[in-house]
Amino acid sequence: MECHVTAQAGQFALDIALSTAAEPNWLGIIGQSGAGKSTFLQALAGFNAAANVSGRWHSRDLSKLDNAVLVSAQTPLFPALSVAGNLELVARHNQQLDNVKTIVALCECTALMSRQTNELSGGELQRVKLARALLANPALLLLDESFSAMDRALRFGILHKLKAYLGPHVKVIMVSHDINDIIVSCDHLSIIESGHCVACGPLSEMLNPARGQQANASLPLISVLHGEIEERNMGISRISVGETSVKVVDESAIPVGQSVRLLLPASEVTLATENSTALHTNCLQATVQSVVPYSATQSAVKIVCEGQELTALLDNYDSRINTLQDGQLVWAYFSGQQTLA
Amino acid sequence: MEFSAIWLTLKLAGLSTLLLMLVAIPVSWWLSRWNSRFKAVVQACVALPLVLPPTVLGFYLLLAFAPDSLIGELWLSITGERLAFTFEALVFGSVIYSFPFAVQPLYAGFAQLHPHYLHTAKMLNLPWHVRLQRVVLPAVRPSLLIAAGLSFAHTVGEFGVVLMIGGNIPGETRVVSIALFDQVESLNYGSAHQLAAVLLVFSLFLLIGLYWLQGRRRLKWNVM
Numbered sequence: 001m002e003c004h005v006t007a008q009a010g011q012f013a014l015d016i017a018l019s020t021a022a023e024p025n026w027l028g029i030i031g032q033s034g035a036g037k038s039t040f041l042q043a044l045a046g047f048n049a050a051a052n053v054s055g056r057w058h059s060r061d062l063s064k065l066d067n068a069v070l071v072s073a074q075t076p077l078f079p080a081l082s083v084a085g086n087l088e089l090v091a092r093h094n095q096q097l098d099n100v101k102t103i104v105a106l107c108e109c110t111a112l113m114s115r116q117t118n119e120l121s122g123g124e125l126q127r128v129k130l131a132r133a134l135l136a137n138p139a140l141l142l143l144d145e146s147f148s149a150m151d152r153a154l155r156f157g158i159l160h161k162l163k164a165y166l167g168p169h170v171k172v173i174m175v176s177h178d179i180n181d182i183i184v185s186c187d188h189l190s191i192i193e194s195g196h197c198v199a200c201g202p203l204s205e206m207l208n209p210a211r212g213q214q215a216n217a218s219l220p221l222i223s224v225l226h227g228e229i230e231e232r233n234m235g236i237s238r239i240s241v242g243e244t245s246v247k248v249v250d251e252s253a254i255p256v257g258q259s260v261r262l263l264l265p266a267s268e269v270t271l272a273t274e275n276s277t278a279l280h281t282n283c284l285q286a287t288v289q290s291v292v293p294y295s296a297t298q299s300a301v302k303i304v305c306e307g308q309e310l311t312a313l314l315d316n317y318d319s320r321i322n323t324l325q326d327g328q329l330v331w332a333y334f335s336g337q338q339t340l341a
Numbered sequence: 342m343e344f345s346a347i348w349l350t351l352k353l354a355g356l357s358t359l360l361l362m363l364v365a366i367p368v369s370w371w372l373s374r375w376n377s378r379f380k381a382v383v384q385a386c387v388a389l390p391l392v393l394p395p396t397v398l399g400f401y402l403l404l405a406f407a408p409d410s411l412i413g414e415l416w417l418s419i420t421g422e423r424l425a426f427t428f429e430a431l432v433f434g435s436v437i438y439s440f441p442f443a444v445q446p447l448y449a450g451f452a453q454l455h456p457h458y459l460h461t462a463k464m465l466n467l468p469w470h471v472r473l474q475r476v477v478l479p480a481v482r483p484s485l486l487i488a489a490g491l492s493f494a495h496t497v498g499e500f501g502v503v504l505m506i507g508g509n510i511p512g513e514t515r516v517v518s519i520a521l522f523d524q525v526e527s528l529n530y531g532s533a534h535q536l537a538a539v540l541l542v543f544s545l546f547l548l549i550g551l552y553w554l555q556g557r558r559r560l561k562w563n564v565m
Binding site: 045046047067068069070074075076078079080081089090093094132133136137 | 455457458460461462463464465466467468471475476479480
């Protein structure tokens with residue numbers, strides 16, 4: 001993927017060049033407020049006539065995209081029409097009337113259809129906007145803080161359904177101030193600062209930089225474990241990770257049997273060199289892969305468990321860190337209060 | 342009661358309002374989206390009838406409508422009739438005279454319509470006529486009604502311009518304001534009272550209606 005966007009918004013100059021070796025399906029973008037994330041998405045959506053867009057994503061020429069659809073605070077619902085009116089108008093002019101029911105259910109808008117747009121709460125407004133954007137049959141979907149007013153369970157539930165609905169054909173760029181939104185849904189990540197892209201790459205590499213590479217200070221150290229929901233009981237899901245299984249508190253509505261991502265912040269992982277009887281819900285057997293400095297006071301210990309990479313943080317002043325050997329057997333403990341999506 | 346004068350006035354105001362809406366909507370839209378240092382000149386020209394004595398406007402229109410002027414000659418060659426002192430001349434004059442009353446509310450309405458609505462509608466692949474019908478016009482509906490109401494009321498109350506370019510021909514140019522003036526000149530105070538009362542009550546109720554409409558926000562416009 002290659003993407004180059006230049007735009008001028010008052011005094012602010014945007015010059016973002018994104019480039020990835022692989023073709024992302026979902027690209028996440030993070031950056032501080034005012035970094036140019038929204039300006040970038042608006043340029044791609046054709047909101048800024050003076051912006052210059054070039055590049056390609058899969059076989060699509062980004063400068064000739066006529067179906068890039070943005071969902072943001074800058075894409076208001078049409079106030080003269082009800083929720084149903086907004087959705088039907090867009091569906092009709094995009095030959096999507098047959099899909100209205102599916103998309104309304106996906107975005108949890110079924111109960112909102114008869115409402116007027118000024119009666120909606122922030123989260124409801126975001127859901128209707130998302131549904132309307134999907135009915136425009138996008139080739140590129142641009143999500144700019146499109147879930148910020150929804151609670152976590154609802155947000156992850158919709159994101160999960162959205163990923164399944166869009167499949168690999170619709171490309172997505174998602175801007176969010178909540179890194180968890182990006183980790184649960186994106187495969188690539190880009191960091192934007194002062195109108196420029198400062199880092200871009202596969203999510204796993206960005207979150208867990210290889211040996212010798214500096215971790216990006218704006219990213220938290222979070223591991224992503226891939227697993228499958230085996231069963232759910234009283235709000236607790238058992239998830240199989242390779243041969244072992246873990247138990248996690250689960251508010252999501254993801255059906256049993258589906259694959260999920262478990263987000264495990266490095267600070268949540270406790271390491272032990274012997275399988276003790278620590279009172280933690282979950283324990284995974286792993287082998288040490290590497291120990292890399294993370295900050296002045298902490299080191300990141302990378303371990304491999306069931307073929308998946310995990311990271312734990314240890315304090316540098318603990319001398320036992322020096323005794324850890326590559327390939328050494330360790331046990332990783334963590335509680336069941338983790339994010340699942 | 343001079344019913345023919347009242348009917349003529351309503352006909353003139355109705356026709357002028359209709360023409361004004363057809364002209365003022367595109368002009369106001371263009372003005373609201375146009376940025377140039379010459380914009381002030383165009384705005385001043387549009388607003389000129391607000392401040393000019395109607396007799397000044399009427400005088401120039403009278404010259405323009407004369408059979409030896411360009412407009413008068415053109416009209417003569419197309420219709421075979423002279424333009425000055427006809428109902429058609431009054432319609433032309435009224436459209437120019439009431440133009441700022443139609444343009445200014447519409448301009449304000451269009452200028453308040455945030456570009457995000459238009460960008461969004463275009464991005465969602467809505468054709469231009471759907472964008473106009475479902476997004477733009479509903480947004481400016483209060484402005485449209487106010488512009489039409491003010492144009493109508495202002496044309497009903499027109500006197501100086503009519504006097505200059507229309508004269509006092511019953512059934513052709515004798516509108517209520519002219520008839521009232523004529524009755525007063527002839528010292529028929531009874532008839533004058535009737536006409537004056539009709540104009541007063543009509544104008545008052547029209548304005549009450551417009552202010553009520555303006556105060557009652559029919560649509561809420563949130564950018565979010």
